[in-house]
Amino acid sequence: MYAFCPLRRWVPLSLLVVLFSGLAGSGGGARLQAVSPVPGAPQEPQIATDPGFRELKGALLEGIPEFPAYPGATLIGSAERNRPDEKNRGYRIKWTTVDRPARVMAWYAKTLPRSGWTYVPDDDPEEEDELEAKIANATFSGYLEAETEDYPNRELTDIVVVLARK
């Protein structure tokens, strides 16, 4: 009856806190962001990263280019898109926020060009729940998306950035 366990939401949260504590202690070569609790974090990882690929929960991997973090968003994690012994294929990063996708994307539309990134939104102005944009800088191209997701106790917006090395 795990589904009805009143503490189930706190199990992954506890793991996240323990993992973050370990990373913060070791440094891990990563640029750490402040990690706040994730209310209603999903029961399973958003992406089931193959153990052969580097991934950091709650932190940015070393090598990820400067990319603005949405104010107040919770960093869930980052991962490489290649194995350590392969050519660098880029990275993915994920945050969550309580703000709606339109607000998130409006902020990025304004902020990214100031940070050396191009921002080209999808040509669908009526969309509300799931917004995407192509992004690029001198080294990477990829996409940014903000999508509402039903988490166990409330709706949040996932912010996902996927960068492919040019």
Next chain:
Amino acid sequence: MGTPRSCAVALGATFLLAISAFGIPPDTPEFTFGAAGDFGTGRAFKATVGAVQQRNPDFFIALGDLTQSSTGEEAWCRYWNDHLTSTRLLIVPGNHDTDIARYVRYCGSPFQAMITGTYPWQYYFDYPPATPLGRFIVVSPSIANGVPVVTDYSAGTPGFAFVANAIDNARRSGLKWVIVSMHKNYIATFVKRNEVSTDRGRTFMTMLLDKKVDLILQGHEHGYARSKQLTTNPSTCPVLPVNTFNDACVVDGDNDLVKGAGTVIQIISTGGKGLRLVERSDSEHQYFVDNFRDADSETWGFGEFTVTPTELSFSFVRSAGQGFNESFRIKEQHFTEEMSPRHRGVSEQRE
């Protein structure tokens, strides 16, 4: 002057000639259908509707996340209705389709006389109506937008029983193909997690794989991915595991598959929304045929299926972008002792 008797003889001879020449009776049923999900209302969506119009399949299954706009249902349906020639549009609810009843109102409810269940949330129909070859089952696991059916499909739920009975009944009725459509994903290779079969035993997906439905169609992930042919077996793959990879669940990974050997899970979310990049770092990526490249994330379109009594063939119809090609077929084949144990795994089906 031909007598009635000579006329009958001539007709019979023509019939036999047709069978000997083509191997099938001249009136063998055959049909086509299309499928894609995650459309929006932008240029790529319109290109996809144009491609469907051009190919003119018998029906089209829209795999959810139709406009993701709270006010755009009427315009979205009107665009389809204005462009389809004779193709009937069927809807699968997506998590962003906040008022699916408005889609039903504006897009219509095709095949009403043929549908068992509650359209568009949980239903099935057999096609073609006169001489059915396939049963098409639509379900809404984990869709929460005011859905009037229970969308938890774990064992013991009404939805689980509805689907299990629909599959068993289809087999008993001699229907050749069983195809299950839903919006959300179980395994994926972009950014989504399992949202379809969330109980500990993964009972819903295990049931679908145990019963070897031929095809599971999904949207949700923005991109294209076709799983290898997968199956469960009691000894080495009792459940298709998520967040990891079990090679023992894979029957066949090429483009010529044997009917009845397992299930293909196909994500066709290329209807118009911006496409994601495939994550090879996802453990579940190994369940999929590795053919959708980063460069293909600018390729939209839909899946076109041709169904005959002995073969289900697929090809991807591009509507925008270029470069991505994909086709495969599932073909009926009589099992022989010489066939590989994996292909003969069909006989290991859990009872």
